[in-house]
Amino acid sequence: MTATLENDTATEPKAGEIPSFEVTLRVRRHLPESAHGEDSFWDEFTVLAHGTDRVLDALHKIKWEHDGSLTFRRSCAHGVCGSDAMRINGRNRLACKTLLKDVNPDKPITVEPIKGLPVIKDLVVDMEPFFASYREIMPFLITSGNEPSKERLQSAEQRERFDDTTKCILCAACTSSCPVFWTDGQYFGPAAIVNAHRFIFDSRDEGGSQRLEILNDKEGVWRCRTTFNCTEACPRGIEVTKAIAEVKRAMITRAF
Amino acid sequence: MAATSPDLAAPRSPYARKKVTRTNYELYSWMFMRASGVVLIVLIFAHLWVNLVAGEGVNAINFGFVAGKWASPFWQVWDLLMLWLAMFHGTNGVRTIINDYAERDGTRLVLKLFLYLAFTVVVVLGTLVIFTFDPCPTDAPADLLASFCTA
Numbered sequence A: 001m002t003a004t005l006e007n008d009t010a011t012e013p014k015a016g017e018i019p020s021f022e023v024t025l026r027v028r029r030h031l032p033e034s035a036h037g038e039d040s041f042w043d044e045f046t047v048l049a050h051g052t053d054r055v056l057d058a059l060h061k062i063k064w065e066h067d068g069s070l071t072f073r074r075s076c077a078h079g080v081c082g083s084d085a086m087r088i089n090g091r092n093r094l095a096c097k098t099l100l101k102d103v104n105p106d107k108p109i110t111v112e113p114i115k116g117l118p119v120i121k122d123l124v125v126d127m128e129p130f131f132a133s134y135r136e137i138m139p140f141l142i143t144s145g146n147e148p149s150k151e152r153l154q155s156a157e158q159r160e161r162f163d164d165t166t167k168c169i170l171c172a173a174c175t176s177s178c179p180v181f182w183t184d185g186q187y188f189g190p191a192a193i194v195n196a197h198r199f200i201f202d203s204r205d206e207g208g209s210q211r212l213e214i215l216n217d218k219e220g221v222w223r224c225r226t227t228f229n230c231t232e233a234c235p236r237g238i239e240v241t242k243a244i245a246e247v248k249r250a251m252i253t254r255a256f
Numbered sequence B: 001m002a003a004t005s006p007d008l009a010a011p012r013s014p015y016a017r018k019k020v021t022r023t024n025y026e027l028y029s030w031m032f033m034r035a036s037g038v039v040l041i042v043l044i045f046a047h048l049w050v051n052l053v054a055g056e057g058v059n060a061i062n063f064g065f066v067a068g069k070w071a072s073p074f075w076q077v078w079d080l081l082m083l084w085l086a087m088f089h090g091t092n093g094v095r096t097i098i099n100d101y102a103e104r105d106g107t108r109l110v111l112k113l114f115l116y117l118a119f120t121v122v123v124v125l126g127t128l129v130i131f132t133f134d135p136c137p138t139d140a141p142a143d144l145l146a147s148f149c150t151a
Helices: A055-066 A128-136 A156-161 A179-184 A190-200 A208-215 A229-233 A240-255 B025-053 B063-070 B073-101 B105-132
Strands: A020-029 A041-050 A085-088 A091-094 A109-112 A119-121
Touching (some): A020 A055, A055 A109, A091 A229, A179 B073, A229 A240, B025 B073, B063 B073
Parallel strands (some): A020 A109
Antiparallel strands (some): A085 A109
16 A cells, blocks of 8 residues: 555654653753852753653753753764763663663653762763773783784684673773772772783783782772672673673682 | 973872782682681581570570580680681671771771771680680589589
């Protein structure tokens, strides 16, 4: 059956049409240069959103149509660059991977910066402590001897061993969901350990014992309390707590 | 006029971990918690069963009952092990809680000093009691003493 022009369906919703709705976002603002000073405050915006919109789309709408001073990081907007991790309705998520319809748009949706890192402006935090920990575990291939003239070969099984931890996009959702990290920010944090795991269990890498030595620190893997906050927060579905446990086990087998 | 360049503060102090510790201390402490936990389950539940369930049960507990237990080297060692493991296990647990929740180093230091003081007092007193306990005090009424007290 072909569609006909005579049928006037302008007033009726078409089959498969995306529903539109009003959604309210409560955004945690931090504007040191405004009258608010160093105090953070809540700001509410109500925007028209569609069923396929993500939290990031709503934030864009606020920034482009309501308040241009709203500041947040985003780059690829498709869950790969790891720029827009934020605390949405009390849970760390990527704004670009969270559909509005999945976080109950009937009630105001709270959007805060990730915890445990110094806030610079609105949803933008200083990521330097996070990346400092990442650099400490030496996230690069360490080998000895002459460089081979061809690829460093690895079997599918050897690759599978650390496959899960190669997925990390360094968004800091895990580290900033960790209550131990919140205390004083001295703990290496799940993300650094995940990226150490990625090399420790890589058959081509020879820096395993150095990395284990680094993470054997007082602020290393032993501060993990296995609360699984990191595993729940990871937008890439990495089994973070399991990876930390595997690093712990590697240290114990090395020590005894 | 010789102008000296003003002392400029660094744009921002680079983030650095306060102290680097590369000993196996935390590793051993983590292992100890698991091992002592398993041993303590056996020690404590056997202790509870012997004291509260076996024989006449809880009604049997009096000075004589405890004196009778501590007259035997087996229960001396058992209770000593239980005391030490429980104190080390508990103190280490509270130490990690202090590390996790105290935000300032000063708070951390004070709390840990209190903790280690309490640990020392309990362990020293407990050990002293277990080894110097006199099951048959000379001037005590006979009906309160253990059956093997002849004096």
